[in-house]
Amino acid sequence: MRRTNGATRVLLSAALMATLAGAVAPTAAAADRAACVWTPAILPLPAGALAGEVVATDGSGGYAGTISYGADSEQGGRAVLWKNGEFTDYGNLADPEYQNWVTVGGVNDAGTVAGTAYRQVDGLPSAIRSRNGRMERLPELPGADASMTEGINDHGDIVGAVETTVDGGPHWNPVVWPADKPGTVVELTGLPDAEAVAVGIDQDGTVLVEVDHDFGRVPYLWKDGEVRQLPLPDGAYDVITRGISNGRVIGQVSYETGDDSRSVLWDRDGRPEVVERGEDVSGINRDGRIVGRTDDPSWREFGVWQGTTLGSTLSYAPDRGLELAVSSDDGTVAGRSWKIPEGRDEPTVWSCR
Structure with missing residues (x-):
């Protein structure tokens, strides 16, 4: 509940929930793809x-x-x-x-x-959650300077990161706040010894983690202490992950050649594939439906994909952006x-x- x-x-009144004029x-x-309106x-x-x-x-x-x-x-x-x-x-x-x-x-x-x-004094973040109708702070690792949340699953497990000081500098550590152990925070183990952030969690408890590597970030999957690295597409060096759902992962990939970044979908077997015309994907659901911005040069067109295939687009109207x-x-x-x-x-x- x-x-x-x-x-x-x-x-909510029926009037306030009324559909905007015009689809x-x-x-x-x-x-041509028999898309939705x-x-x-x-x-x-x-x-x-x-x-x-x-x-x-x-x-x-x-x-x-x-x-x-x-x-x-x-x-x-x-x-x-x-x-x-x-x-x-x-x-x-x-x-x-x-x-x-x-x-x-x-x-x-x-x-x-x-x-x-x-925080007021320095703007540093602190992880919070809702409980009993209000927002409250989540616990942090010993010696923490800051913390943040990135996702939650239906079990109630929350993921994110806690910043500590290592060798005189800030260091982000990936963590989970487990629902079955309220009032605790657990650092994820078994990952490479580098800064990392837990950026999402699937319903089965699989955590998506971004790990710093050289001058980029590499995606990993973590579950119950077991770690698996997701392969990068050929020529890629950096990934900004955008979501995980039902075993699939999406993200933005940058290439060593300096070409524009590309949106990528990793399937349940961890295979990466470029999303058709995907410029900046932002969300994925359990069925593999993805949303985000397309590569239209106007930056005013957004897409809905099924897997890597673009199914329909939504664009700015003359009187409304989106x-x-x-x-x-x-x-x-x-x-x-x-x-x-x-x-x-x-x-x-x-x-x-």
Whole structure:
């Protein structure tokens, strides 16, 4: 059951959930593939909120993100959840030593949100999670200087990293906050002796880890102390991983030749394949549906892929911009959209019609 104790719960009105006028139609190239017509709907904001966006999904109609009341406002920026016609406001970290805004790293089917808060004095991050309707700090390793979360699974395991000082300098250590051992943090072992961050966790507990190597990053899979390196495509030296779901991994790969980066999908066997026209993928669901930005030179076209094959595209309208961030297991995609010109971000979900 979703945690709601002490949180602000507001029933969403039918009017606020009404679909935006006009659907986002696929381009001609996508239409040749019998693509969807993606129909957008704006998620509601509470009174006084200026902007918001979706950055994570529970896969079954729940969307987490942040809303903002303005940088100088008392409310600040807050972690929130939209689910089943209800709006839950988890707020930010109620601690005067922290700024009054947070970022969100993930959400699970229980409605638990993992995120990061930022200290007032130096801006360094601290890992947080929602519990009993509010955000609270997660424990850190001994001698920690900072911490951050990057993902959560339905079991409640949270992953991220804790920064410590090694040889006089900052060093990020990949960690998991295990749900079955509340109040503890565990450093992942068996990985190369280098800085690393746990950037995602699958439902079976497999953790996706980025490990520093030379002047780049290399992806690893970690589970129960067993480690497997994912191979890089030929000529690649650096990977920014973007997600893991049902054994598949996506990321952005840079090449030694200096060519533009490419979006890559690793299948369940760990084989990498370039995503067709993928410029910057951002999310993947359990069925291998990927969302992200295409290679269109306008930077105003986003794609929905099945595996590495582009299925449909969504583009800016003359009066509205958009950005896709997550691919939900229920077939929806989500992110933000805004009016042109000078519109503020609005949390938006697109459905295939």
